[in-house]
Amino acid sequence: MSSVTIKDIAKLAGVSHTTVSRALNDSPLINPETKERIKAIAGSLQYTPNYSARSLVLDRSYNLGLFFSTLRTGTSAGFLYEAIKGVNDVIKDEYNLIVRGIDDYKSFHQVNRKSFDGIIVMSQSASDQPFIEYAAEKGIPLIVLNREIEDVQVMNVVPDDQSGAFRMTEYLIQQGHRRIAIIEGKEGFKSTQSRRDGYLEALRKYHVAFSEAMSAQGNYDLESGYAAMNRLLDLPERPTAVFCCNDDMALGAVKAITERGLKVPDDLSVVGFDDQLFSAFMTPALTTIRRPIEEMSRAGAAKLLAFIESKQLEHETVYFHTELVIRDSVKTIAGG
Amino acid sequence: MSSVTIKDIAKLAGVSHTTVSRALNDSPLINPETKERIKAIAGSLQYTPNYSARSLVLDRSYNLGLFFSTLRTGTSAGFLYEAIKGVNDVIKDEYNLIVRGIDDYKSFHQVNRKSFDGIIVMSQSASDQPFIEYAAEKGIPLIVLNREIEDVQVMNVVPDDQSGAFRMTEYLIQQGHRRIAIIEGKEGFKSTQSRRDGYLEALRKYHVAFSEAMSAQGNYDLESGYAAMNRLLDLPERPTAVFCCNDDMALGAVKAITERGLKVPDDLSVVGFDDQLFSAFMTPALTTIRRPIEEMSRAGAAKLLAFIESKQLEHETVYFHTELVIRDSVKTIAGG
DNA sequence: CACAGAATTGCACACGTTAACAATGCTCTT
DNA sequence: AAGAGCATTGTTAACGTGTGCAATTCTGTG
Incomplete structure (x- = not known):
C-alpha cells in the first residue's frame, strides 16, 4: 500500500537511487541496458513519482x-465551458488545470509562484x-x-468587442432599421462599455439619431x-430592432416579446452578442456576434506555456x- | 524576489525555524508573545508557505x-458549469480544484494518492x-x-433518472397523449438506459402500446x-408528443418541428430532461425534468471531504x- | 535552597527527488 | 605500458517544512 520510491527500485536493481532517477528521466549518462532494467522494475512496481518532492x-x-x-x-455556462475546453486542449499532459473564482479568495495569500507555474485570468470585470496586479507583482507568469x-x-x-458591436449595428441599419434600441450589459464591465461604444459609433457614422430612451440597462443574465x-415595449414609440449585448439577454428579450403576442x-x-451554443437553435435562430472564446483560450494557454x-x-x-453570424431574427425593412 | 522561508523568519526573530513553524501553525507549545512576534514578522515579509514542501x-x-x-x-456546458459551481462552493479554501477529462489521459499513471487527496468523478458513461476501478484500487478517496x-x-x-422519466411519461399520458415518441441519449450511457426504462415502465403501467418506430436514437447533442x-416527422403516423432524453435534443427537436411550419x-x-439554464426561456418554455446537478455536486464534495x-x-x-418542471411545451388533448 | 514538573525552545532527522561533483573502470592512443 | 579521456555510477547535499526527543528555563512547593 505504501507507495514505492526510487530508493525501493534502487535496492532491487542493485544501484543507487541517483542512477534510478537518471534512468527514469532518460538521462544520456546511463548505460542503455541499466536503463532498460530499471525501467522494467519501475513498471512492474507501478512506480509513480512523488510530484511534491519533484x-x-x-521549483515547479x-x-x-x-x-x-x-x-x-455572472459567468455563463457556455463561457466557462469554452474557456476550460480551450485551455485543456492545449496544456501538456504534465500540467494540472486548477479552476477558481477570484471572488472566492478572502486573501490572495495562497497565490504565489510556488503554487502556480502560470496563471490564466479570464477576466470579465474591472x-x-x-x-491581476497582485499576480503580476508576485512575478507569476500571467x-x-x-x-x-x-x-x-x-x-x-x-476580442474586438467594439468593432463587433459596430458591425452588428451597421448591419441593422443596412437592413433599414432606424429606431434601434440597446439592452446593455452589467455596469462596470469593460465589455459593456466597448459594446455600447461600437453601437454609438455606428449610429454616428450613419447619422442615425440616438435617444436615451432607446437604452435599457441589463446585467448579462x-x-x-x-x-x-418589457421596459422597451412599454415605450410610446417602440424600437424596430433591439441590440442585446449578449445572447442570454436576447433569449429573455424574445421571451418578453412573444408573451405580448408579438413575433x-x-x-x-x-x-445578440456572443453566439452561445443554443443561439442557433432558438426560435427564431438568433443573429449574433461570435466571440471566439475557445480559440482565445487556446491561444492564450499556448502563449503562456511558451x-x-x-x-x-x-x-x-x-x-x-x-x-x-446572420440567422433569422432580423427583418429587412423595405424603403429604409 | 526569491521567496521567503521560515528560516528567514527564524533569523529575523532570533529563534529556530522549528519555533517559527510551530508558531505559524498555532501550536500551543509556543509562548503567546513569541507567537505574535513571529506572526508579525511573517506578515510583514508577506510569507507564504511552500505547499510542495508541506x-x-x-503526505497531502x-x-x-x-x-x-x-x-x-458530449458534456454540456450547463452540466460542467453546475458541477464546478457545486463542488467549488463546498471545498475549503485550502484545496485546489483540478478539472480534467478522463479521456485526456493516455495512461492513469499520474493519478495517485500523492497527487490527489480525493477524487470526484462526474460520470456520464460506462x-x-x-x-474508477483504477482510482479505487489505488486507495484514493473517491x-x-x-x-x-x-x-x-x-x-x-x-439522480433517480428512471423515476424521472417515468414521471414525465406519466404526465404526458395524463395529458391525453397516446402516441408518445422518445428521442434517446447516447448509446452506452447508463442514463440513456434508465430514461428509456422509465419511459417504458410508464407505458406499461398505463397500457399504452409501444412501437419501435416511436424510438429514435440520438446522442445528447x-x-x-x-x-x-426529422426522422420522426417523416413517419406516416406521427407522434403527438416527443420525450427527448435531454434538453439540448429538445431544442433541436423544436427547431425541426418549427421548420416544417408546425407549432x-x-x-x-x-x-426534455435536465432543465438546462436556457430551457425556461425557449419558445415555448420547455417542460422538463430537473436533475439537481449542483446539489449533487455539493453533497458529493461534502461527503468526500468528510x-x-x-x-x-x-x-x-x-x-x-x-x-x-411543467412549462408551456405540452398540449392537453381532450378526451384522451 | 533543592527539586519536581511544567513551559518553552532547539537539535536533528525525515519526506522523495534532483544535481554538482567525485570516483571508478574502461578504451584508445602513442 | 602509461596516461588521457570517456562512459558509467555513487556520494552527498539541497529544496522547505514538520515533529520526536532532548535541552533549557521557569514556577511552585516542601
Whole structure:
C-alpha cells in the first residue's frame, strides 16, 4: 500500500537511487541496458513519482491556474465551458488545470509562484484588477484573456468587442432599421462599455439619431434581458430592432416579446452578442456576434506555456476578430 | 524576489525555524508573545508557505480532482458549469480544484494518492469504469456522481433518472397523449438506459402500446435531436408528443418541428430532461425534468471531504430526487 | 535552597527527488 | 605500458517544512 520510491527500485536493481532517477528521466549518462532494467522494475512496481518532492527541488508546481471573475452568478455556462475546453486542449499532459473564482479568495495569500507555474485570468470585470496586479507583482507568469488591461504590463488576448458591436449595428441599419434600441450589459464591465461604444459609433457614422430612451440597462443574465425588453415595449414609440449585448439577454428579450403576442422578427428584430451554443437553435435562430472564446483560450494557454518554457516575453495585446453570424431574427425593412 | 522561508523568519526573530513553524501553525507549545512576534514578522515579509514542501512531509497534496468523462463534445456546458459551481462552493479554501477529462489521459499513471487527496468523478458513461476501478484500487478517496456504480465499492451520489422519466411519461399520458415518441441519449450511457426504462415502465403501467418506430436514437447533442426529430416527422403516423432524453435534443427537436411550419405545442408536444439554464426561456418554455446537478455536486464534495478528514466510510448510494418542471411545451388533448 | 514538573525552545532527522561533483573502470592512443 | 579521456555510477547535499526527543528555563512547593 505504501507507495514505492526510487530508493525501493534502487535496492532491487542493485544501484543507487541517483542512477534510478537518471534512468527514469532518460538521462544520456546511463548505460542503455541499466536503463532498460530499471525501467522494467519501475513498471512492474507501478512506480509513480512523488510530484511534491519533484516540485520542491525543481521549483515547479505543475499547476496552471484558470481564474474567472466569479464562479457564482455572472459567468455563463457556455463561457466557462469554452474557456476550460480551450485551455485543456492545449496544456501538456504534465500540467494540472486548477479552476477558481477570484471572488472566492478572502486573501490572495495562497497565490504565489510556488503554487502556480502560470496563471490564466479570464477576466470579465474591472473588479479583477487587484488580483491581476497582485499576480503580476508576485512575478507569476500571467496572461489575461477577454478584457483589455491597460495599467499593468501583462500578456493580453482580447476580442474586438467594439468593432463587433459596430458591425452588428451597421448591419441593422443596412437592413433599414432606424429606431434601434440597446439592452446593455452589467455596469462596470469593460465589455459593456466597448459594446455600447461600437453601437454609438455606428449610429454616428450613419447619422442615425440616438435617444436615451432607446437604452435599457441589463446585467448579462436572462432575467435582466426579459425585464429590460418589457421596459422597451412599454415605450410610446417602440424600437424596430433591439441590440442585446449578449445572447442570454436576447433569449429573455424574445421571451418578453412573444408573451405580448408579438413575433420576432416580423414585429420586432432582435440580435445578440456572443453566439452561445443554443443561439442557433432558438426560435427564431438568433443573429449574433461570435466571440471566439475557445480559440482565445487556446491561444492564450499556448502563449503562456511558451513563455513559461522560454521566458521570452511578448507584451503586445492580441486582438481576436469577432464574426457577424446572420440567422433569422432580423427583418429587412423595405424603403429604409 | 526569491521567496521567503521560515528560516528567514527564524533569523529575523532570533529563534529556530522549528519555533517559527510551530508558531505559524498555532501550536500551543509556543509562548503567546513569541507567537505574535513571529506572526508579525511573517506578515510583514508577506510569507507564504511552500505547499510542495508541506505536501511532501505531511503526505497531502491539497488537490481535489473533478473528473468528467470528457471535456470534448458530449458534456454540456450547463452540466460542467453546475458541477464546478457545486463542488467549488463546498471545498475549503485550502484545496485546489483540478478539472480534467478522463479521456485526456493516455495512461492513469499520474493519478495517485500523492497527487490527489480525493477524487470526484462526474460520470456520464460506462467508459469511465476503468478509471474508477483504477482510482479505487489505488486507495484514493473517491466519490462517483451521476452514474450508479455496481461492481466497485465507492461512495455514490446519483439522480433517480428512471423515476424521472417515468414521471414525465406519466404526465404526458395524463395529458391525453397516446402516441408518445422518445428521442434517446447516447448509446452506452447508463442514463440513456434508465430514461428509456422509465419511459417504458410508464407505458406499461398505463397500457399504452409501444412501437419501435416511436424510438429514435440520438446522442445528447443539439444536432442529433434535430436529426432524430426529422426522422420522426417523416413517419406516416406521427407522434403527438416527443420525450427527448435531454434538453439540448429538445431544442433541436423544436427547431425541426418549427421548420416544417408546425407549432409546439399546438401541433406537437415536446418535453426534455435536465432543465438546462436556457430551457425556461425557449419558445415555448420547455417542460422538463430537473436533475439537481449542483446539489449533487455539493453533497458529493461534502461527503468526500468528510471522508478525507474522518476516514469514516459510508458506502451506501445516495439518490437525489428529480423534479417535474411543467412549462408551456405540452398540449392537453381532450378526451384522451 | 533543592527539586519536581511544567513551559518553552532547539537539535536533528525525515519526506522523495534532483544535481554538482567525485570516483571508478574502461578504451584508445602513442 | 602509461596516461588521457570517456562512459558509467555513487556520494552527498539541497529544496522547505514538520515533529520526536532532548535541552533549557521557569514556577511552585516542601
